[in-house]
Amino acid sequence: MLYKAQALIGYTLKGIDGEFGTVKEFYFDDQHWTIRYLIAETGTWLADRQVLISPYALTDVNIVERHINVNLTKEQIEGSPAISNDKPVSQQFEDNYYKHYGWPIYYGGSSMWGWGAYPYVPTDRKETQEPNHHEKRWNPSLRSTKDVSTYYIQASDGEIGHVEDFIIDDEAWAIRYMVVDTKNWWPGKRVLVATQWIDRISWSEAKVFVKLSLETIKQSPAYTDEFLLTRDYETQLHKHYKRPGYWTDEPAAREHSS
DSSP, rough: OEEEHHHTTTEEEETTTTEEEEEEEEEETTTTEEEEEEEEEOOTTTTTTTEEEEEGGEEEEEEETEEEEEEEEEHHHSSSEEEETSOOHHHHHHHHHHHHOOOOOTSSBTTTBBSSOOOOOOOSSOOOOOTTTOOBBOOEEEEEHHHHHTTTEEETEEEEEEEEEEEETTTTTEEEEEEETTTTTTTTTTEEEEEGEEEEEEETTTTTESSOOOOOOOOTTTOOOOOOOOOHHHHHHHHHHOOOOOOOOOGGSSSOOO
């Protein structure tokens, strides 16, 4: 199912032996547009460090009761490698983190989820190179959904709006779309841009570059908070952009068209 990232903020996290926090934000991998960690707000329990939960442990989302079930105990979470709230995620931390839980490391192997633990989402982006385990540098591919919100969208012939939110698929924990607010150009209109159509992100410019024209984006189907993201709507959206859907197995789905 597809969810807005901001709609999941504040959801209760339920572990095997009880609640342990709420959803604060997400870290995603800008190489594959995949959620790598859910960041938990634990109140006073583990307030001195960030608590990161990998999608490996997320079992299901309950929209009625507004909680996410997590297949971990509080003891497992408390015993996981600590990371300071004011420091970025290092590759050394990730090595220790996945070793602690006994999960395969996502940046090894031939797919976006490493050695095959999660479904592969088609992409033409290069695989992250397996790091030198002696290095302690931070992982440059990890980005916060909070930080990237408000980034401007740069079309092939000009700016079009800014990132307002992200649409997450909880089956593969992939970011399928960015919600783009174009109110400075066309008052009140929001549109979706699939992450497959993103060319690159400039962190220094705070911009997301897409291989789409202003007019093409302007004429795309509008998106509203009240609108259900059905497969019919997605099909209409991809048909407008003349791009195959991520749900297809067509080789063209892994290509960026100009």
